[in-house]
Amino acid sequence: MADFSIIPFNGKTPRIDPSAFIAPGCRIIGDVEIGPEASIWYNCVLRGDVNFIRVGARTNIQDGSVIHCDSGHGTGxxxxTIIGDDVLIGHLAMVHGTLLKDxxxxxxxxITMDGTVIESGGMIAAGGMLTPGKTIGANELWTGRPAKLMRVLTDEQVAGNMMGVEGYRILARAHKAENAARLG
Incomplete structure (x- = not known):
């Protein structure tokens, strides 16, 4: 028996690759797809009720994060929210109506808000707030509230972020095995 909730909404049921890790306490609702070896950590909420959410392969969404989408409020x-492959989303992040590229x-x-984009290798720093319609370019680091370009990341820093993705992929396997053993 799982310690998380997979909740259909408006005729859509979340689709989760069997190799993904969904931690206890998660709530995954509606039109949500989670790709291979992705990990959704403890007490995250992914709510695809007014639009859809896609999470790519090997992406990790860390503890307490909230992922939602925007309906357009009748305007379109x-x-x-589309999250590519090998994306790292830190603890307690809020991602809303955003495109996060591989x-x-x-x-x-x-926090990322409606219509925002983070290009490949791009990064919003801890505590930053990316306001509606902004785009973080490839390998750019943005910080602040509202977020602004701070600098371009070095190749080594981008590679370091990818090491974090790999570390979470390995850690997710261990948590998945421990939880499977516990839940029988």
Whole structure:
């Protein structure tokens, strides 16, 4: 018996690759797809009720994060949340109506708002707030509230972020095994 909730909404049921790790306490609702070896950590909420959410392969969404999407409030298609492959989303982040391209990074407690984009290798620093419609370019580091460009990351820093993704992929396997043994 799982310690997380997979909740259909409006005729859509979340689809989760069997190799993904979904930690106890998570709530995954509606039109959500989670890719291979992705990890959704303890007490995250992914709510695809007014638009859709996609999470790519090997992406990790760390403890307490909230992922939602935008309906457009009757004005159009709104903004889904699309998270690419090998993305790292830090603890307590809030990602709303955002496109996170492959290998992007969202720092601890950061907020991304409707219509924002983080290009490959781009990063919003811990505590940053990316306001609606802004784009973080490839390998750029943005910080602050509201977030602004701080500098371009070095190749070594981008590689370091990818080491974090790999570390979480390995850690997720261990947590998945421990939870499977515990839950029988």
């Amino acid at each position: 298609g709104g903004y889904p 290998r992007s990074f969202v720092g601890l407690g950061a």
